[in-house]
Amino acid sequence: MKRKNMGTELFKFATYFVDAVLVVFSVYLSFLIQFKSDPPEYNITPFFNIIPFIVLAYLIYMYVFGLGDLLKKGIGETIYSIGITVVALFITTAGITFFARGFAYPRMVLVISTIVQFVILSIWRVVIWSISRILHGVKECLIVGEGSLEYLTKKILMKQRDLYNIKYICGSKSKSLDQYVANVDVVFICNDVELNVKQKIVDSCLTSRKSVYIIPGIYEIAILNSKLNRADDIPMFKVKKLGLTLEARIFKRMLDIIVSLIGLILTSPIMIFVIIAIKLSDGGEIFYKQERVTINEKKFFVLKFRTMVMNAEKLTGPVLAGESDPRITKIGRILRATRIDELPQFLNILFGDMSVVGPRPERPFFVEQFKNEIPDYKYRTIVKAGLTGLAQVLGKYSTTPEDKAIYDILYIKNYSILLDLKLILQTIKIMFVRESSQGLKDDLPLNKLIKNTNAEITIDKMED
Incomplete structure (x- = not known):
């Protein structure tokens, strides 16, 4: 297993190294294309001078935009991430050449190299993706849980069947649990499994060197990144308090002011266009104010572009928007899909009600509802609400409130x-990914989904 892990790390390192070589080669090839195989030294010298900065910038963007994940992403998402990465690299390279006074670096080479990088990196990464899938294979797995067991099972069946073959699903009190663990390669443990059962499964997996994934609850989150301490010679973990220090709050506020001002300036043309479009569409109000909850459950009015018909909740009361909600206007669907409806919240950030990054502000009605249903939901308001956050970058509109709360607490931690x-850079990436902005929808019942996918699963939820 140790040798396998070393091989995996070497494979990743080799992939990133080839990535960097291809990025630099693409620029050099662009010079050859632009100057018909004979680039003048005057023009190409600025390129040689900034090669280390180009490589560094690429590696940063590769990490930020998710190209470090060689296995879990699909081909489409991988190619999309490459597109975002090379565009960011184009902007960065232009900035570097300007500040380095490399004015002999031809701007046309910048354009050509971006196209060449996208094509070459896409081909290379598709090959790597295919090799990674072959090396990984399809792992036999077990899912252990109670109420949340079916939800996780459906997610794996719909999204990761090419990586994991679900062989068993069972309750945490199943008499055959040990046998199931012994007969699979991977074990998934839901967050509603009792701690003593988790310990037993993890111990078994560590002994047999199997992979185990745990959906975290507040206990797992609390001990995450804990510092080793001791009482005399007794080892112990000191659990870090949730929340931000005074210094962190000061730096975060400074970042909020800078980003909100830049955001308002850069997006002002878009906002002017949206204002005109909304007014011309139905003549109604442009902005929509709604009471939301932020740090320490303080209430404020969030500002958004109106995406629904006027007085949408006059008859229905507070309800969560669905994927095909008839109350959403035609323009509203576009604004929601691209998250442009959220742009006026830069004003909320500038005024101090919100932060750029943090848990999304929820309405008081739903805060009270979720606090009663989700024990850990109360931790979300330890920090200011945000325009974007970990739940928005890694989740979707259809992500459950429980999972969003976990993402938010992990962000705070x-x-x-x-x-x-x-997260700010990753938000730019997901703005145009439709799946991340879909509304809530009901999935097929588990038994019907199993039948439709022809999955052969042993289901054991016995508790005796």
Whole structure:
């Protein structure tokens, strides 16, 4: 297993190294194309001078936009990530050449190299993706859980059948649990499994060197990144408090002011166009104010572009928007899909009600509802609500409130300025990914989904 892990790491390193070589080669090839195989030294010298910066910028964007994941992403998402990466690299390279006074670096080469990089990297990464899938194979797996067991099973059946073959699903009190663990390669443990059962499964998997995945609850999140401490010679973990230090709050506020001002300036043409479009469409109000909850359950009015018909909740009361909600206007669907409806919230950030990154602000009605249904939901308001966050980058509109709460708590637990910057860049990536902005929808019942996918699964939820 140790040798296999070393091989995996070497494979990743080799992939990233070839990535960097291809990025640099693409620029050099673009010079050859532009100057018909004979680029003047005056023009190509600025390129040689900034090669280390190009490579560094690429590696950063590769990490931020998810190209470090060689296995879990589909081909479409991988190619999309490459597109975002090379565009960001194009902008960065233009900036580097400007500040390095490399004015002899031809702008046409920048354009050509972006196209060449996209094509070459896409072909290379499709090959790597295929090799990664072959090396990984389809792993036999077990899912252990109670109420949340069916939800996880459906997710794997719909999204990751080419990686995992579900052989068993069972309750945590099944008499055959040990046998099931012994007969699979991978075990998934839901967050509603009792701690003593989790410990037993993890111990078995560590002994037999099997992969185990645990959906985290507040206990797992609390001990995450804990520092080793001791009482005399007794080892112990010190659980880090949730929340931001005074210094972190100061730096975060400074970042909020800078980003909100830049955001308002850069998006002002888009917002002017949206204002005209909304007004021309139905003559109604342009903006929509709604009471939301932020840090320490303080209430404020969030500002958004109106995406629904006027007085949409006059008869229905507060309800979550669905994927095909008839109350959403034609323009509203476009604004929601691209998240442009959220742009006025830069004003909320500038005024201090919100942060750029943080848990999305929810309405008081739903906050009270979720607090009663989800024990850990109360931790979300330890920090300011945000325009974007971990739940928005990694989740979807259809992600359950429970999973969104986990993402939000994980963000609070792992907060850093670098994490905020990463999430801001990743938000740009997901703005045009339709799946991330879909509304809530009901999936097929598990038994029907199993039948439709021809899956052969042993189902054991016995508790005796």
